Amino acid sequence: MASGSEASQPRLRKASYYAWVILAVCFLVSTLIAGINTSFGVFLVPLSREFGWSAGAISFAYSLFMLVNGLSAFGVGRLGDKYGSRLVFFIGGLVFGLALLLTSHMTEVWHLYLWYGVLAGIGRSPLNVTLVAMVSRWFSKARGLAMGIVNSGTGAGSSLFTPLTNYLIVAFSWQDAYIIMAVMVWVFLTAAVLLLRDDPRDMGYLPYGEEEDRPQPARTVKAPSPKRVAKGPDWELGEAVRTLQFWELAILHFCCCMCHAIPLVHVVPYAIRSGLSPATAASVLAAIGVFSFLGRIMWGILADRWGPKPAYVLAVFQQGLMMLWLIGTSHPLMFFLFAFFWGIGYGGAMPPYALFVKDYYGLKSFGAIYGGIMVLASLGMAAGGYLGGLLYDLSGSYQPAWILSLVAGVVTAFVALDLAPPIHPRQRRQAEMEGEISAPAGAKVSSSPA
Template sequence: MAKKDRIYYGWVVVVAFLFIGIISYGINYSYGVFFKSLLQHFDWSRTLTSGLFSSYMLLQCVFAILGGWTLDRYGARIVFILMGFFTGLSLLLTSHANAPWHLFVSYSLLLAIGIGPIYTVTMATAARWFVVRRGLALGIVGAGAGLGIAAMTPIAAHLVSTYGWQNAYFIMGLVALATITPCALVLRKTPTAVTPLADGESLTDTSHVVSQKQNPDGSDSFSLIQAVKTRNFWLLLSVWFLYAFCLHLVLVHLTPHAIDLGTGPMKAATFLGLIGGISIPGRIFMGRFSDIIGRKQAGIISALFMAGAMLLLAVGSKLWLLYLFSVIFGLSYGGIDPPIVALIGDAFGTRHMGVILGVLVVGWSAGGAAGPALAGYIFDVSGNYVYAFLAAMVAMVIATILIFLVRQSRR
């Protein structure tokens, strides 16, 4: 029997990705905190203010694909070193923007280079290090998004109210430079650089699991071309579009919506922080739960609760309903991600998962661009977000149906 490592190195990778995610996702999802300040400073409509974030999301997909391609060939370390540099540079330049086009270059373009590959690279790499506990590992890595929202949105709100939005971006840029690159330096290229066995287990311990989930070295994995020819690929691409449509609509417009209802800016930001904090147990629990009850079942449950939360947001305007929405949405948003990503690994294998995830992120980026833009347009036309929130509810109902249709076998 092979001797187990005292601490399996895959867990070191998971912790590094967790900290990288806290900073990157915290920056990414704090845009709603800056929304009103940008709206007033540049005298924009909500459609145009949303368009800045939407253009960033569209550009993300390009660099998600490039990040996945680079990961498959050169490993995660070089990708994250570049990401740390461009994220910091983006925010430092954004802090000095004095014209709208400056923001579209410094924020939309450069931040897309810096943060665009985050999801693809962290999830694909973590999936390669695990088979037995893949759902749990992905849940912990994904918790970086929740922690980032929970930590960074109130901090960003405090910085904006105290120092102004430009100085707030400058400080966040320095934080990105000081944290992401050091975390990247601990990463190694492949699991086989440490142990050839998945999850650090002996062959005796895991042989029954490997036989169920295919070979951990990816010998049964799909190439990108093979994956694109399957129904599963297009179903999952559509699910990600709809999920991102709903999620980013909320993350960009929930804070200005709360302010419109009479909530102060600091308290309005706490709703995003609550969503992020509550999503953490949702991610970890549902990631592990998906290993037990199945990826599809876990994804369906989470998608249905997201739809219900959006209905609540559309019909409720009381403060306590915003808190209730934040709790339900946070749990379900946290819960849907790990089983869906684990389902991708189960369906296509992990050898080419970097580039496959990168291409699937096209759907994610398109949805993340469409949701905020549509909500901004609806507000400019109608003066409220009711129909935008209902559209997000319908999107998640459709996503539930598509998850049900995904086949879990590879052939």
């Protein structure tokens, strides 16, 4: 007979179709938000021509946007863990749409910094952290593929919104482009909130891939497979930040984001100054989006097969080394070949971070831990976007910026080689106690080598 506590608990069903509904909605939201974000480079030349602002001055708005976005991520993650990702997501969408609407009315550069840099950064932050947290809770199996799909919205968004933004600017004006994007954010994100749910258990489901009443395997001494980290206790934020792995992931995110922020913001103006038409230059960024979309799916599948670390290392090596291709490039064909090879590598740079956090630290404080790492990621995006414009203003060439991107990408790959799962303090204490118990009588147990 079942005990009273077991009988009072509702039986959870296997998550089947609705996990994929959640993933599809998260992908579409990611496509919209990332598309608006990556289209910033298309506004650089029109704003420079209308107001006479330098590339560095305009790029600083993007850097400020990413900085505020990152600093907000830590608080957003904690709010999502406490009040639910869905509520935080909805508020973020309202703020982000308002910021885009206000940006359409700017006449001074400080307006750009305030409305786009600060307010849009605050609104954008919940739209990333909450999506990743939801997908992490809904998927236990095929997590690499799921993260690849939701992050592939970045590629799909840039491939769709770069030419769309260029069309809106040419056909109407840059002001109208921002107004249309603001309306799209409000309408689409409001509809998304109606479908999204924080946790499968809120609907009586198990995470996708978990079986009903699945028996737990017996504990063995066998070392964990490199493809999957053995599940241990969930970590608190304070425990996680005291581990080396937390700061390694943060540094990786910083350098990796600096690497790809530079070409994402500056490849369009560089292509225009190299002789390509604005439409063709925008198409290069769109092509990067298409191939990064394919790359995220490909690297996500490989992360499920190999584990996130090997897939991540190979992807960031490709992303960094391909910056050599861009140095001195002027022919349209060479730009599109760069878009293919660099886009594939760039596609594998983002999905593994959530996999690392979930594998290393569990789900209890996932939002806060992932948000803390995202602070450094956004600092990297901010630094890359700004330094690319600054180096161009100082040298009159984008080659120093491409070299900086190359160095950041290679550093990322080498640091990633050192990643290994952390040991929870509780597991360490338990191992020490078991070691003392199993030691022969009268033997002295020492933690230092003889």
